[in-house]
Amino acid sequence: MDRNALLNEVLTRSRPWDLLVIGGGATGVGCALDAATRGLDVLLLERNDLGSGTSARSTKLVHGGIRYLREGDLRLVREALYERGLLLANAPHIVAKRRFVVPCYSRWQQAFYGAGLKLYDALSRSLSFGRSSLISRDRTIELLPEVETEGLRGGIVYYDGQFDDSRLLIDMAVTAHRNGSRILNYACVLGLERSGGEWIVQYEDVLTGNRSETRARSVINACGAYVDPVRRMSDASATPVVTFARGTHLVLPRHFLSGEAALVIPRTRDGRVLFCIPWHDRLLVGTTDVLCGTAEEGDKPTDAEIDFLLETAGRSLQRQPRRDDVLSMFAGVRPLVSRGRVANTSKLSRSHELLIDARGLVTITGGKWTTYRRMAEEAVNAAVSGADIKAGPCATHTLRIDPPAAADGELLHADLPYTIGDIVRAVTSEMAVTLEDVLERRLRCVHLDARTSLDAAPRVSRIMREQLGISDEQIDLRGFTEKVEALNLPAAGDRG
Numbered sequence: 001m002d003r004n005a006l007l008n009e010v011l012t013r014s015r016p017w018d019l020l021v022i023g024g025g026a027t028g029v030g031c032a033l034d035a036a037t038r039g040l041d042v043l044l045l046e047r048n049d050l051g052s053g054t055s056a057r058s059t060k061l062v063h064g065g066i067r068y069l070r071e072g073d074l075r076l077v078r079e080a081l082y083e084r085g086l087l088l089a090n091a092p093h094i095v096a097k098r099r100f101v102v103p104c105y106s107r108w109q110q111a112f113y114g115a116g117l118k119l120y121d122a123l124s125r126s127l128s129f130g131r132s133s134l135i136s137r138d139r140t141i142e143l144l145p146e147v148e149t150e151g152l153r154g155g156i157v158y159y160d161g162q163f164d165d166s167r168l169l170i171d172m173a174v175t176a177h178r179n180g181s182r183i184l185n186y187a188c189v190l191g192l193e194r195s196g197g198e199w200i201v202q203y204e205d206v207l208t209g210n211r212s213e214t215r216a217r218s219v220i221n222a223c224g225a226y227v228d229p230v231r232r233m234s235d236a237s238a239t240p241v242v243t244f245a246r247g248t249h250l251v252l253p254r255h256f257l258s259g260e261a262a263l264v265i266p267r268t269r270d271g272r273v274l275f276c277i278p279w280h281d282r283l284l285v286g287t288t289d290v291l292c293g294t295a296e297e298g299d300k301p302t303d304a305e306i307d308f309l310l311e312t313a314g315r316s317l318q319r320q321p322r323r324d325d326v327l328s329m330f331a332g333v334r335p336l337v338s339r340g341r342v343a344n345t346s347k348l349s350r351s352h353e354l355l356i357d358a359r360g361l362v363t364i365t366g367g368k369w370t371t372y373r374r375m376a377e378e379a380v381n382a383a384v385s386g387a388d389i390k391a392g393p394c395a396t397h398t399l400r401i402d403p404p405a406a407a408d409g410e411l412l413h414a415d416l417p418y419t420i421g422d423i424v425r426a427v428t429s430e431m432a433v434t435l436e437d438v439l440e441r442r443l444r445c446v447h448l449d450a451r452t453s454l455d456a457a458p459r460v461s462r463i464m465r466e467q468l469g470i471s472d473e474q475i476d477l478r479g480f481t482e483k484v485e486a487l488n489l490p491a492a493g494d495r496g
């Protein structure tokens with residue numbers, strides 16, 4: 001994917017696209033992939049970078065959601081377990097099975113959660129990742145060597161999937177591109193008009209500030225937490241449907257939990273499930289679920305959330321993690337579909353919502369990363385039938401997502417698992433434009449170790465300048481440093 005060539009193609013295009021997708025997260029890229037493999041002529045516009053919304057900041061689980069089981073949402077769990085199975089089959093290079101252990105401190109807990117997880121097994125039917133089982137105290141300690149042992153009675157083992165969210169997203173975008181879709185980052189949609197049975201879509205090339213327009217027969221709004229402003233571009237009177245909930249994760253050194261199994265805390269003091277999951281040889285701890293007034297508030301972890309995560313994880317581990325131990329942190333906003341006032345976001349459904357307005361704008365939001373394929377299938381079906389476009393049947397049930405092209409060479413940094421070749425690939429064929437695109441989303445450096453990423457940034461910046469043939473001023477090293485310090489590193493403090 002070469003951004004300049006793609007931009008040029010979009011600017012010089014005179015025919016309307018069959019479909020224009022707004023938003024380059026899991027849902028939008030999923031739609032572009034689905035549409036291209038049905039033979040549609042499709043363009044996707046993303047106002048920032050691919051995955052810069054929620055899709056790079058998930059818990060990285062490909063799962064049915066044990067929490068929704070407790071809430072009795074069996075339809076959602078069954079649907080997600082089915083998609084979990086498809087995703088493992090279609091992207092085996094990046095989705096893997098992971099063993100999860102729920103440590104139990106009473107026999108009652110073991111019986112209660114054990115029964116729930118048997119139901120989880122049953123709902124996955126033939127796409128099971130492995131059967132759950134009750135395990136002894138000794139086996140629990142063997143699988144979770146650093147678990148809190150005081151009062152420990154035993155545990156439950158079950159299996160789910162794990163992946164690398166923004167890396168899968170880029171691989172999906174490259175696969176969609178190979179299948180003919182056009183995907184452009186840093187292209188913000190500013191307005192939508194209907195004329196002569198077509199959409200006129202106004203957009204801005206965010207890198208130059210140049211504005212232009214392009215035409216499409218159908219439009220899908222896949223803007224996640226930002227679907228409401230786009231819905232109002234089509235219908236100024238559209239009432240908002242999205243409520244925002246921030247979810248924060250901390251990344252800790254692996255020695256806090258050294259085994260291969262993930263630890264599940266089935267009920268935190270605010271009634272949530274908390275995971276401590278090995279990820280790229282670090283430990284990912286999350287997540288919170290905090291109502292926020294605007295989507296923009298969804299990016300920044302608060303002190304209270306950091307303390308809550310440290311304290312809650314510490315109660316289940318032998319060593320209490322402290323702020324100084326945090327290698328990185330990140331927060332993302334959940335777009336939860338609601339109509340009316342909301343007091344407790346964890347009670348809102350995680351199911352997705354498809355809306356079609358009177359002018360034919362298709363909006364798809366909510367849901368989960370795990371169910372992106374199904375969401376895309378439903379949205380493209382709606383767009384195709386609404387605009388009466390000829391399209392083949394959905395082909396994504398068995399469509400393989402391409403792994404990234406192999407990249408080798410010298411290591412970027414002794415403490416980061418990436419090479420110079422990875423950076424070159426990111427800027428030459430994966431449309432990475434900024435330091436953040438490379439270090440946060442094509443590679444996961446910022447989320448693995450924020451301080452080390454700041455150390456590596458000047459070197460990455462030099463490689464980007466050479467590869468892109470641009471000047472010093474075009475790489476914003478200072479802006480990158482400020483952003484990482486604000487969003488990915490907790491302020492020092494002695495709490496927690």
Ligand SMILES: Cc1cc2nc3c(=O)[nH]c(=O)nc-3n(C[C@H](O)[C@H](O)[C@H](O)COP(=O)(O)OP(=O)(O)OC[C@H]3O[C@@H](n4cnc5c(N)ncnc54)[C@H](O)[C@@H]3O)c2cc1C
Pocket residue numbers: 022023024025026027028045046047048049050051052053054055056057058059060061062063187188189190222223224225226230245246247248287331332333334365366367368369370371
């Ligand atoms: C904390 C947290 C943990 C989660 N964990 C999991 C998990 O473990 N497993 C799982 O399955 N799901 C998980 N989810 C859910 C999952 O991450 C989301 O459902 C999914 O990422 C949503 O993708 P999306 O494409 O709809 O939205 P986004 O990724 O937010 O994408 C929307 C895009 O639209 C763009 N956009 C907005 N306005 C415009 C415009 N005017 N023009 C162009 N582009 C625009 C934005 O820049 C953004 O990139 C989690 C969510 C959160 C918040």
